[in-house]
Amino acid sequence: MKLSIRSMLDYSFERPTDVLLQVEAAQIPEQFVETAHIKVLPSDHFARVVAQDGIGERIWIRAEGRMTVNYTATVAIQRKVADCGQLPQIEFRHLPGETIQYLMGSRYCPSDEFQTFVEAEFGQYYGGRRIIEMRDWIQRSFTYVPGVSNSETTALDTFVRRQGICRDYAHVMITLARASGIPARIASVYALGVDPPDFHAVAEVFLGGEWHLVDATGMAHESAMAKIGVGRDAADVSFMTSYGFASFNAQSVEVTQAD
Incomplete structure (x- = not known):
């Protein structure tokens, strides 16, 4: 099966704040990320680090004011499903x-x-x-x-x-x-x-x-x-961990079966 994924985060920060994101589908043997794009605005700092057990990645960013994250991907699921x-x-x-x-x-x-x-x-x-x-x-x-x-x-x-x-x-x-x-x-x-x-x-x-x-x-x-x-x-596995106060504006996730 192939999935089409869209997610969006919209938060505000009163002062410069370190934020850890984990929103991207992992590139691992049981699934293949065919296309992917992530856009973080503003993005004064953007650094990837390996996530727990080496599955996926987290992203360090430095946020201030209004921050938006837009992620899109197409992922082919190759998982062997057992009883x-x-x-x-x-x-x-x-x-x-x-x-x-x-x-x-x-x-x-x-x-x-x-x-x-x-x-x-x-x-x-x-x-x-x-x-x-x-x-x-x-x-x-x-x-x-x-x-x-x-x-x-x-x-x-x-x-x-x-x-x-x-x-x-x-x-x-x-x-x-x-x-x-x-x-x-x-x-x-x-x-x-x-x-x-x-x-x-x-x-x-x-x-x-x-x-x-x-x-x-x-x-x-x-x-x-x-x-x-x-x-x-x-x-x-939080999709966003903020090391300071964050104000929620909007958030959305859309997952559909891709052609």
Whole structure:
């Protein structure tokens, strides 16, 4: 599948502020960025740095006054989609070193607090089958409600409230997977079918020796996602991190299937 992507950010800064952007689709084996263009105005400073796990890039800019970012791309998705429910869980002693950090709790994913719940609710399932059962449980039990969460909301908060947006769903999915001993991380993506259109967040779990995308909202399919970046939780994949006060003006994301 080939995706056509357009995104726009419009923010204002009262004083010179360092800003870290992560909005470009990553050039990685599972997807090929055929065309891409990003325009940042004003752009007194523009420097690329490698993003987490070497997936994608971040951009340092220095912003003052009104800043606009316009990004367009065409991305061919070449990801091999497996039946996640049939994939085995990798035993701890055989896990690659780069996956170990994704077994552990993080700022938004306190997985240690969910081990008893996971065993009671999903203890009869193993490996990929457990992941599917957890994904389906989240879809049945939670309601997609914009505005009920904020930058401080953790997976535990969402678990209690049973409401949230894509990042909240992803945090719960990641937390339950880690509580099961399955490495899990967050992936920021551009995805076909997201409603309302926006930057999307999904879980990515390590099963059968590979990473597999899992969308607990049910809105997007693995074959129709263009990955931007990955991390321990949403703090690592924010599309914009401002090291100073930023005022929101406008933002838009459009993802369509390209001819």
